[in-house]
Amino acid sequence: xxxxxxxxxxxxxxxxxxxxxxxxxxxxxxxxxxxxxxxxxxxxxxxxxxxxxxxxxxxxxxxxxxxxxxxxxxxxxxxxxxxxxxxxxxxxxxxxxxxxxxxxxxxxxxxxxxxxxxxxxxxxxxxxxxxxxxxxxxxxxxxxxxxxxxxxxxxxxxxxxxxxxxxxxxxxxxxxxxxxxxxxxxxxxxxxxxxxxxxxxxxxxxxxxxxxxxxxxxxxxxxxxxxxxxxxxxxxxxxxxxxxxxxxxxxxxxxxxxxxxxxxxxxxxxxxxxxxxxxxxxxxxxxxxxxxxxxxxxxxxxxxxxxxxxxxxxxxxxxxxxxxxxx
Amino acid sequence: xxxxxxxxxxxxxxxxxxxxxxxxxxxxxxxxxxxxxxxxxxxxxxxxxxxxxxxxxxxxxxxxxxxxxxxxxxxxxxxxxxxxxxxxxxxxxxxxxxxxxxxxxxxxxxxxxxxxxxxxxxxxxxxxxxxxxxxxxxxxxxxxxxxxxxxxxxxxxxxxxxxxxxxxxxxxxxxxxxxxx
Numbered sequence: 001x002x003x004x005x006x007x008x009x010x011x012x013x014x015x016x017x018x019x020x021x022x023x024x025x026x027x028x029x030x031x032x033x034x035x036x037x038x039x040x041x042x043x044x045x046x047x048x049x050x051x052x053x054x055x056x057x058x059x060x061x062x063x064x065x066x067x068x069x070x071x072x073x074x075x076x077x078x079x080x081x082x083x084x085x086x087x088x089x090x091x092x093x094x095x096x097x098x099x100x101x102x103x104x105x106x107x108x109x110x111x112x113x114x115x116x117x118x119x120x121x122x123x124x125x126x127x128x129x130x131x132x133x134x135x136x137x138x139x140x141x142x143x144x145x146x147x148x149x150x151x152x153x154x155x156x157x158x159x160x161x162x163x164x165x166x167x168x169x170x171x172x173x174x175x176x177x178x179x180x181x182x183x184x185x186x187x188x189x190x191x192x193x194x195x196x197x198x199x200x201x202x203x204x205x206x207x208x209x210x211x212x213x214x215x216x217x218x219x220x221x222x223x224x225x226x227x228x229x230x231x232x233x234x235x236x237x238x239x240x241x242x243x244x245x246x247x248x249x250x251x252x253x254x255x256x257x258x259x260x261x262x263x264x265x266x267x268x269x270x271x272x273x274x275x276x277x278x279x280x281x282x283x284x285x286x287x288x289x290x291x292x293x294x295x296x297x298x299x300x301x302x303x304x305x306x307x308x309x310x311x312x313x314x315x316x317x318x319x320x321x322x323x324x325x326x327x
Numbered sequence: 328x329x330x331x332x333x334x335x336x337x338x339x340x341x342x343x344x345x346x347x348x349x350x351x352x353x354x355x356x357x358x359x360x361x362x363x364x365x366x367x368x369x370x371x372x373x374x375x376x377x378x379x380x381x382x383x384x385x386x387x388x389x390x391x392x393x394x395x396x397x398x399x400x401x402x403x404x405x406x407x408x409x410x411x412x413x414x415x416x417x418x419x420x421x422x423x424x425x426x427x428x429x430x431x432x433x434x435x436x437x438x439x440x441x442x443x444x445x446x447x448x449x450x451x452x453x454x455x456x457x458x459x460x461x462x463x464x465x466x467x468x469x470x471x472x473x474x475x476x477x478x479x480x481x482x483x484x485x486x487x488x489x490x491x492x493x494x495x496x497x498x499x500x501x502x503x504x505x506x507x508x
Binding site for chain 1: 329330331332333334336337338341342344346350353354357358361364365373404407411412414415417418420421429430433437448451452453454455457458470473474476477479480481483484487488
């Protein structure tokens, strides 16, 4: 029995005779068994850098992410049901539910006749607001909502800069209108999301239930059905309507940060608003990758660690500055 | 996940010798990691965590496979192989493995091998070439390749044993159960 035969056996290159020889050799003694086990470990551990077929690897990774995505969607549905019960129990609760409450209402009624109410949600905060007509708006970080008194003007009209998820109380006689940059959305009773941040290329409206009418600068009216999204490009002034099968546009209202095939730059903007940080890029390559996924956004470190683990990004954090590098 | 997948896959497949089973183990490992993501502390050694999970899942899977193969005469060879893998996975030397040091130790040992021996070994382990392919590409006899490889493997085994001493008592190990948080 030579060491070479053992090696060939372990590396799966032994002939039938040699295999038999190894079997006979180990049969009689635990010491020999352990010798074989040790050699096998050395063999396997020294081969961990072996290149795995990228096709197999990518397929498997994609499969795992798909399962994770499905689990996440299930969890979301559960969470939504719980929240709905809470809504029912606390109908008249003015503000809350979204976790962090940070908003400033400056009621200017004493200075002007029109009674404008302004709600400002700073970076790093989120807020839910109950409007006078019973509609609720969940406002995302770095957003601004203002409106004149509904009762005095007789109109339900609000102005939005930033992102909000609206749940509009039904009132056929008084259409609810949201004015966002370049865009006006009119509804009867419905829930939908509008994202219209200054500096963002796209303004999007996503309808969860009901029906809305959108008017953009081109004066063309567009009607959205549930699970449809409308994106308006502020640079090219072109608009697109598309069917959306997941809930990525309203995920933020459930404390989830979701990206779908976006470049890191888009994702960075969301992170900056959510956590009030500044993101920089350490190299050009890091900006090129596309990302898809969903994660709870309760704390920054968890999100960054998950990103680092799941992608080819490394990060460095200095106070409120975060720098991304490619691995 | 990208960079972890290859190494863990090579690890699992090394013992299981079955691509489908290795895929299954890795899927379990990453889903478990996802389930546990909130319980992981910032200073968790992810390396240790993932390897320990993978090792334990491999052990579970071998237990299952062996039960199925146990009475099949046509699968004797597979059964014996899995038994050997099981013994190897139970080797307490792997307890230390998952600290980064053990992989560093292997890299250091490989780097210290004589040049020809190292070349042959890397072609075999990193590039996955068979002995005969190595002998052709380096113009060596197959016998020489074999002896280089054997020498390299023994050197690594010895280095690991010296660095992480610990007696191997198979009887004790075989009845031992592993648990991960």
